[in-house]
Amino acid sequence: MHLLKSEVKSTSCSSSYEKMEGFFEPPKKQLVRRILQRPRLSLRKILSNMEAFKVSLAWRNLQFDLKRLEDLHLELRQIISQMKSYSIDKNKNTRILADFKKNEQYQRCTELRGQLLEIKDKMRIYKDQYKRKQEELLLLMEQLPNLIHPSVKETVNQIMFTFGEKPTFDYEPRDHTNLCSLLNLVDFQQASKVSGNGFYYLKNEAALLEVALISYAFNFAVSRGFTPLMTPDIIRSEFVTACGFQPKASNTQIYKLSLKSEDLCLAGTAEVPLAGLLHYQELSRKSFPIKLVGFGRAYRAEAGAGASSRGLFRVHQFSKVELFCVTEDDLEKSDALLHEICLFQRDFLTSLGLHAQALDMAARDLGHPAYRKIDIEAWLPGSNRFGEVSSASNCTDYQSRRLNICYRDENQRKRFVHTLNGTACAIPRVLIAILETLQQKDGSVVVPPVLRPFMMNKDVLHPRKRGKL
Incomplete structure (x- = not known):
């Protein structure tokens, strides 16, 4: 009844990757006196053991869209990358706007404010997309079963x-x-x-x-x-x-x-x-x-x-x-x-x-x-x-x-x-x-x-x- 630790790849729950992307929090909802904190589900662990999860799902005879989980992961990374890019542009333009104000270049201030509003609107759209996809990903992750011990057979007790x-x-x-x-x-x-x-x-x-x-x-x-x-x-x-x-x-x-x-x-x-x-x-x-x-x-x-x-x-x-x-x-x-x-x-x-x-x-x-x-x-x-x-x-x-x-x-x-x-x-x-x-x-x-x-x-x-x- 003993097994090697290397059978499943495990990860610490404190890596910088997981702090940003590995743990997903559902949007806040009005639940009846909710006590539990959000689940600390590790996307990194799932992605690094994808083949083992495929076996677990097939052997348990469960239907699950692992491809959708991978797609959501990539989509969220793209959204994060785009939001970082917009954030850099916003910070840069904010500094330039401060210089224009200092030099009393009011016409250019008005133009730059319009650009900043466009950037903020785009960031708001991406933020909403991120929340929706984050919720979908969390729900998928919660539905995944555990992995399976290597000594377990598919149908034979x-x-x-x-x-x-x-x-x-x-x-x-x-x-x-x-x-x-x-x-x-x-x-x-x-x-x-x-x-x-x-x-x-x-x-x-x-x-x-x-x-x-x-x-x-x-x-x-x-x-x-x-x-x-x-x-x-x-x-x-x-x-x-x-x-x-x-x-x-x-x-x-x-x-x-x-x-x-x-x-x-x-x-x-x-x-x-x-x-x-x-x-x-x-x-x-x-x-x-x-x-x-x-x-x-x-x-x-x-x-x-x-x-x-x-x-x-x-x-x-x-x-x-x-x-x-x-x-x-x-x-x-x-x-x-x-x-x-x-x-x-x-x-x-x-x-x-x-x-x-x-x-x-x-x-x-x-x-x-x-x-x-x-x-x-x-x-x-x-x-x-x-x-x-x-x-x-x-x-x-x-x-x-x-x-x-x-x-x-x-x-x-x-x-x-x-x-x-x-x-x-x-x-x-x-x-x-x-x-x-x-x-x-x-x-x-x-x-x-x-x-x-x-x-x-x-x-x-x-x-x-x-x-x-």
């Missing part, structure tokens, strides 16, 4: 490793929906009346299991150097966008709140508020790596179909413990940190007695921010398949440039950090894996030993008669 003992049964194992009914753990019917399809009540030992998994995941993360946080579930849309999600897209999975005075969303993952915690900060290089673990509710409007979406597997609201890490602008270091997150996930799921596999996801399955994504799929005996329970992504500087999270390197040059995220525990899916893996012939389920201290030392969940609850 590669199995990296498997772990945990695969369970065997001398009977036909039940799936989690059957077990939940037998153990009286979940109520979908009443939840659908209260909230709609895709919602649920966790009941009895299932409620205790959720609290146990959250507590255990936090303890597990803190023991490995992560700082614990409880995150807000309502966030500004601009932070969602800056993290690479699309709250305004027609097919968005994000719930938006209908408020006139605020542009707010329900968080789809604690990754967004964790990243937002560090926005517009210059971090100390000595503090790296920064490792945060946060809890939040995840709200997703995605709709599922088929057996793989039954029961708790694909729902609109669930609890999740999320990992978020920050390190230097160094591909080797961020790749090593991604490896550390994957080892965390492996050890966490192994400690619960689960069998799983890690997949290096294909480019077609990468979101815009991801340079590389590793999915963990747990074996679900009752469904006779693997199902995704967690993922980990290296977003390099995609999010930090949009959130203005930077630091100074050994030469005191500003650089943008690399951000990474990973699932510590997505409660419903881990709950599914536990129920199906640790079930017994009579329908009871063994509680993983590591969770028992958080469940009043309960060791087995037994079938129970259905009562009012």
